[in-house]
Amino acid sequence: MDLNWREEYSVGVEEIDDQHKQFLKILRRLYDSLGKLLTGEILLRTLLEVRRYAEYHFVSEENLMLQSKYGARESHAAAHVKLLEDLKQHLKDIETRKENLSDLVKFMMDWFAHHTQTEDKAFGHWLIERLHQAKA
Ligand SMILES: [Fe+2]
Numbered sequence: 001m002d003l004n005w006r007e008e009y010s011v012g013v014e015e016i017d018d019q020h021k022q023f024l025k026i027l028r029r030l031y032d033s034l035g036k037l038l039t040g041e042i043l044l045r046t047l048l049e050v051r052r053y054a055e056y057h058f059v060s061e062e063n064l065m066l067q068s069k070y071g072a073r074e075s076h077a078a079a080h081v082k083l084l085e086d087l088k089q090h091l092k093d094i095e096t097r098k099e100n101l102s103d104l105v106k107f108m109m110d111w112f113a114h115h116t117q118t119e120d121k122a123f124g125h126w127l128i129e130r131l132h133q134a135k136a
Contacts, residue, residue, distance in 0.1 A: 001031060001102075001105065001106060001109060003024055003027050003028045003031055003105070003109055004024070004028075005020075005021050005024055008117065009112075009113070009116045009117065010124075011116060011120045011121050011123065011124030011125075012121075012124040012125065012127075012128050013064075013124045013127055013128070015060075015064070016061060016064070016120060016124060019057045019060060019061075020057075020112070020116060020120075022053070023050075023053055023054070023057060023112065024112070026046070026049055026050055026053055027050065027105055027108055027109060027112075029046060030046050030047070030050060030101065030104075030105055031101075031102070031105045033046065033101075034101055034102060043101075047091055047094070047104075050087075050108070051084075051087060051088075051091065054083070054084065054087065055084065058077075058080040058083075058084070061076075061080075061120070061123070062076070062077050062080070064123075064127070065077075065123060068127055068130060070123060070126060070127070072122070072123070076119050076123060079115065079119055083111055083115070086107075086111075087108070090103075090104050090107055091104070
């Protein structure tokens with residue numbers, strides 16, 4: 001599974017790209033742990049890190065939308081809420097062993113690749129355009 005940053009993920013806004021890069025780093029750490037004998041606690045805490053980082057990043061992104069008066073903020077934020085709900089379910093499924101770690105990482109990576117290249121890029125392009133207009 002390729003969990004590396006690619007230029008196509010860039011939304012053109014450094015603050016968002018930096019957070020996305022950090023998120024991929026945590027996912028890679030989780031994925032790298034698959035072949036190793038980790039104690040349950042480290043694994044559980046790394047899963048917590050994924051969830052908390054996603055929560056933090058979404059609030060941060062939504063605040064940028066709020067500050068810049070982005071019109072599609074609500075629908076974009078709704079996609080974040082949905083992901084967090086789905087993620088919670090996946091985490092429960094891992095606890096009850098209905099799902100394995102590799103499936104969870106794949107689910108997060110698929111979501112990340114899709115969301116950054118659609119909703120996040122739309123916001124990034126809009127924000128850059130707006131900053132240009134403000135300068136003109
Ligand atoms: Fe987003």
